[in-house]
Amino acid sequence: MGPILAIDPLLDGKLLWTPLLIVLLKVLVVFVVGLVATMLMVWFERKVIAGMQNRVGPNKAGPFGLLQTLADGTKLFLKEDLIPDRADRFVFKLAPYLAFVPAFLAFAIIPLGGDYRNGNGGMVEIFGHQTRVQLADPPVGVLFALAISAIAVYGIMLAGWASGSKYPLLGSVRASAQMVSYEAALGLSIACVLLVAGTMSTSGIVNLQGSIGNWNVVTTGFVPFFIFVIAATAELNRPPFDLVEAEQELVGGFNTEYASIRFALFYLAEFMNTITMSALIVTLFFGGPQPVSIGSTTLDIPLIPNALEGTVWLLLKVLVFLYVYVWFRATLPRFRYDQLMDLGWKLLIPASLGWFMLLAAQRVGEDEGWDRVVVTTVTALVLIGGYALMQLAMKVSRDNRDRDGASF
Amino acid sequence: MSIAENDTDAVENDETVAVDTVEPGPRERTTSALTGEGRQELSSRAGMGAKELLREVGAVLRMSESEAAALADIEADPDEDQTMIINMGPQHPSTHGVLRLMLELQGETVLRCKPIIGYLHTGMEKTGEQLTYMQGGTNVTRMDYLSPLNNELAFSMAVEKLLGIDGDIPERAVWMRMLLSELNRISSHLLFLATNGMDIGAVSMMLYGWREREEVLRFFQKVTGLRMNHNFIRPGGLAADLPAGWRDDVLDILEMLPGRLEEYEILMNGQPIWRERLQGVGVITAREALALGTSGPILRSTGVAWDLRRDMPYLRYDQVEFDVVIGAHGDAYDRFAIRLNEIRESMHIVRQVLDRMPKGDFRVQNKKVTPPPRARIDESMEALIHHFKIFTEGFKVPEGEVYVGIESPRGEIGCYIVSDGSSNPYRMHMRAPSFVNIQAMPHMMRGGMVADAVAIISSVDPVLGEVDR
Numbered sequence: 069m070g071p072i073l074a075i076d077p078l079l080d081g082k083l084l085w086t087p088l089l090i091v092l093l094k095v096l097v098v099f100v101v102g103l104v105a106t107m108l109m110v111w112f113e114r115k116v117i118a119g120m121q122n123r124v125g126p127n128k129a130g131p132f133g134l135l136q137t138l139a140d141g142t143k144l145f146l147k148e149d150l151i152p153d154r155a156d157r158f159v160f161k162l163a164p165y166l167a168f169v170p171a172f173l174a175f176a177i178i179p180l181g182g183d184y185r186n187g188n189g190g191m192v193e194i195f196g197h198q199t200r201v202q203l204a205d206p207p208v209g210v211l212f213a214l215a216i217s218a219i220a221v222y223g224i225m226l227a228g229w230a231s232g233s234k235y236p237l238l239g240s241v242r243a244s245a246q247m248v249s250y251e252a253a254l255g256l257s258i259a260c261v262l263l264v265a266g267t268m269s270t271s272g273i274v275n276l277q278g279s280i281g282n283w284n285v286v287t288t289g290f291v292p293f294f295i296f297v298i299a300a301t302a303e304l305n306r307p308p309f310d311l312v313e314a315e316q317e318l319v320g321g322f323n324t325e326y327a328s329i330r331f332a333l334f335y336l337a338e339f340m341n342t343i344t345m346s347a348l349i350v351t352l353f354f355g356g357p358q359p360v361s362i363g364s365t366t367l368d369i370p371l372i373p374n375a376l377e378g379t380v381w382l383l384l385k386v387l388v389f390l391y392v393y394v395w396f397r398a399t400l401p402r403f404r405y406d407q408l409m410d411l412g413w414k415l416l417i418p419a420s421l422g423w424f425m426l427l428a429a430q431r432v433g434e435d436e437g438w439d440r441v442v443v444t445t446v447t448a449l450v451l452i453g454g455y456a457l458m459q460l461a462m463k464v465s466r467d468n469r470d471r472d473g474a475s476f
Numbered sequence: 477m478s479i480a481e482n483d484t485d486a487v488e489n490d491e492t493v494a495v496d497t498v499e500p501g502p503r504e505r506t507t508s509a510l511t512g513e514g515r516q517e518l519s520s521r522a523g524m525g526a527k528e529l530l531r532e533v534g535a536v537l538r539m540s541e542s543e544a545a546a547l548a549d550i551e552a553d554p555d556e557d558q559t560m561i562i563n564m565g566p567q568h569p570s571t572h573g574v575l576r577l578m579l580e581l582q583g584e585t586v587l588r589c590k591p592i593i594g595y596l597h598t599g600m601e602k603t604g605e606q607l608t609y610m611q612g613g614t615n616v617t618r619m620d621y622l623s624p625l626n627n628e629l630a631f632s633m634a635v636e637k638l639l640g641i642d643g644d645i646p647e648r649a650v651w652m653r654m655l656l657s658e659l660n661r662i663s664s665h666l667l668f669l670a671t672n673g674m675d676i677g678a679v680s681m682m683l684y685g686w687r688e689r690e691e692v693l694r695f696f697q698k699v700t701g702l703r704m705n706h707n708f709i710r711p712g713g714l715a716a717d718l719p720a721g722w723r724d725d726v727l728d729i730l731e732m733l734p735g736r737l738e739e740y741e742i743l744m745n746g747q748p749i750w751r752e753r754l755q756g757v758g759v760i761t762a763r764e765a766l767a768l769g770t771s772g773p774i775l776r777s778t779g780v781a782w783d784l785r786r787d788m789p790y791l792r793y794d795q796v797e798f799d800v801v802i803g804a805h806g807d808a809y810d811r812f813a814i815r816l817n818e819i820r821e822s823m824h825i826v827r828q829v830l831d832r833m834p835k836g837d838f839r840v841q842n843k844k845v846t847p848p849p850r851a852r853i854d855e856s857m858e859a860l861i862h863h864f865k866i867f868t869e870g871f872k873v874p875e876g877e878v879y880v881g882i883e884s885p886r887g888e889i890g891c892y893i894v895s896d897g898s899s900n901p902y903r904m905h906m907r908a909p910s911f912v913n914i915q916a917m918p919h920m921m922r923g924g925m926v927a928d929a930v931a932i933i934s935s936v937d938p939v940l941g942e943v944d945r
Contacts, residue, residue: 117680121680121684122687123683234563235562241583310677314677316570317926317929319568399678400678401678401747402753402927403752404752405584405925406584406925
């Protein structure tokens, strides 16, 4: 029962005080780390974007403006809690939590550190017990992350719907369409990783990526990684896919009618999701908390004990992606709704599906001992045939639409 | 009460009441009681008769009823309950001030659009009748607050024409006016690039555009004392001569800009998302643009090379070399590209102005029109009297009427003045390009998406201060 329910292995068997304490400590640490990381991420984003835009950014609250988020949060707490007249009061109140809670839940399955030297496999010793630096390590870890990120859609969708106002409604319609479309591409690119790794547990996936050559970004052939990053950006509603908020069009979209702490919850959830997604990218494709090693030489951070080094590596890797997300925001214009759908359905989903088939064929070929080159060529040919068929189908349907006389 | 409820009322009424009844039906009474804004609302497309439709889309373009019906025929028969009337503005981040649009949406598609203006109306034209010709500049400069110097220029040129001194303006004053006018065009177009970037979602562009505009405004501040609303170009010339070191300041701007413009090209049209968002959006044909009276970049984007600087030259534009930038598709991308390249053309003109700036006086030495120099007031009684008269009752302008049109960054800005021989205009009217250009918006938006609507407003680049006056 233990593994399926993702109960910490420490709690298996006889219940002792120390393991219970360790697990409670982990819960606390994950929650606090999540909150603090979100706070710092808001600061980081504002500061980096300010730099890119020739501004100073927050610099008054605390050193370098580090406490700006705290100040903003306190202010939001003290604001009037406004519920529009036409809102569905219960759903309106529920929605922020539906967005906020999943953001934290997904963080539970991310390996946050550990000792990966000398075949330790990420186990560290706390109070004489061997354990992972990870709140939960269910065998279906990746599926759990997918499921949780799908639940987050409901928060945004219901928020827009329950506001009883037109702009939020448009935002929530966009949210549901966008997230459903990109979930598919996201899932398919994860499937590529699972195919190569052969396990769905996040710690298992991390364990397999010992050196740069073994990183899944290399073993899956880069394409799933790029698809995952694009789909994840869309899933996070971050620019250039922030149609759900689209300040210039929908005046904030789903959260237009939200004020006070309910708005803060959405805001926090968005940034928390960004961190979680970056951590997931690192876990799936870049070896998570594993130290960077090329071949047999492993880079070592001096002065930091091995047990903590994993956390430092994870932080560094995640920071790269957080920076990339901020960079996106500062640079890219927003997609239009139909272009977003085109990109998702006509490019990302077919591409990820095709790549998945290619990897699967190679896998089967390996098992059966077929020639690698032949397998790849045949699969590629099949994929090209499939692509041509798809183009044909699209052309036919376009012609049909033209004939029916719809002009857009 | 909600708009949605009004809509159902309107639809029911349209079925029972003839469309072109003169007396207000219950519909008018309900709405005016609710909003106090009378007809400023939009009813569902399904409830509209052919005549109303013709009035909305076809009348301006001189279309037959069937042509108008074909133009409006986006969906064969949009189901009434599938459309949504949405109100965009006057408080909306992308309506460039206080423009209000009523949009009828089907999903995300804009079926119809009705711009509603007047939220910034302060009666500036009426105010103009109370102010003397001397004070008029302070009034008109606040209309198109993004190109104040062009407003002042149009007003001053009109007054000068009435006074009959338009041929006496010293050469230096004329070239200074050209310098300021072109620099103002640059600053206005830079602001367009900034807001266009922001409206499409490239928020950084907003700050880059402002950054460069600020350099130009800093120069204006040095010359005129103010960043905006200068009242620097006045009837008879300018308020003051250029300050020491002005040439270096202009050269600094000219040196800084080309590199920045190239950066914009990388950031904006260098990237596929940007092009996808603007190309083919808000298309308007040359025929439509002409029928709707548009001017400036909107008309030029359709391929009509109409630029008053070349076609009806004023100042010394016939003596400088520059290209009129035109587009081919009439879409938002063309309008963006035209403005971007007009900055380059303006820089070209400014360079020529720098080379040819003559020496001389900066205003006409007509004691009835221009105030005497400060030093003269202390020594001459006549000077003191002139000074006093000009700044109290102003100067008298001969009876007559005049229209002067010049090319502002937004199109043809014209000043029409009727004088009854007194020291303030009997009637003053500005032909505001933004006001006319807004007319084209519903035609550009038809069939686009909500995001396109924002891109279109941005590409029309209206200044609401000028629209409402």
